[in-house]
Amino acid sequence: MSKYLVNKFLFTIDRDPDLTERYRSDPRGTVTWWEAERASLILNCYDRERSTWLSFTDEEREALARHDYVALFRLGAHNFLTLTLFIALFERDYAEPLGFQREYATRLAGFSLPYPDIST
């Protein structure tokens, strides 16, 4: 389980508008590229001082590649990071204000307390 890395993906894709658009249009390709090129960058270090041990589990990689926010919730990705990025990806496709956010809630309706653990 690498919740930290899933969160790092959501965080770094969300903060860069070009990467947000790239992830929207090519989720699987973006996940593959990011895991190979970006996953091991330590955000506050010179880029040659990389981590050497980070990778997604198959389940995490597939959830990200499928834009599957229900699976991300189940896996314990941070709820705020997932919500913020997915609003950026899909809110534009809904005519009603908050239409995407309400569908998101409905799709998570099968979860009850306690929710999956988000601690890292």
Place this chain on the structure above:
Amino acid sequence: MATVAAVIATTHHPFYYRASTSAGADRPTFADEWVAKIEAFRQTLTRARPDVLVMVGSDHFHQLWLDNMPQFLVGKAPFYDANFHNEEREFGLPKMLLRGHEDLSGYLLRQGLDAGFDLAFSNELRIDHSITCPIITLRPQADLPIVPVYTNIFAPPLPQPKRFVALGRTIRELVESWPGQERVAIIGTGHLSLELGGPRQFGPHGPDPEFDRKAVEWIASGDLESALAQVSLESLWEPGNATHGFMDFMLMMGVAGENAKADYVDSLDLFHTMEAYFTWYPNGVDSA
């Protein structure tokens, strides 16, 4: 010594800026009532004639990240840029630049460390909507120097609620012992019951109106005993998965003091979360 001119605790709703500035068909039906409440609330700070604002909030994974996460952090810089790309994108928040008050920041850091809080610090801090929302609502001219104080209500493991209360008490004592002549307002923002990224998000009102009712009563009456008895890191998941932001309200209850009745209390039941506004004048205030 400095004077605590006002203690203010408020929710920080990032949609206020857009709701209050929109017009015509884009203006939500609740905007006029919301603006009226905010303008009345703003008067409670204006009347206090503050010179400096100590601003308590929580970074929402903007600058602070899981590779290096402080629990409590004080900004110490001459300026603070404010608001991030995703806040502009999602909420329409403007980019801002606020002045800092380095002397008071330095005093809170030195004295806070000596009082038993191992505070982190930042000399280059970009602040987010947890602090800019109350600037927009309470001091839209953004003309006063600030001291930002960030808490971790977001990335477990979190400090215990009693630690937030204790930090609030310490901030109050430190501001009162600061050898400046300024009038200091201490302003903090948190949440009542709130769900984000979960099945109870964006409902017709907050996810737990009963928690909200109790919470408003605790804050308005300064009932720290009940709040501390009934709130734990575990229990805060129940009213909604983002309700740990209530601990910033508990910090502000620590600033206001045990059993300190708020001089001003208002709330607004909005879709998705309840807004709540509280002001205390520990040293009185000129009549309106």
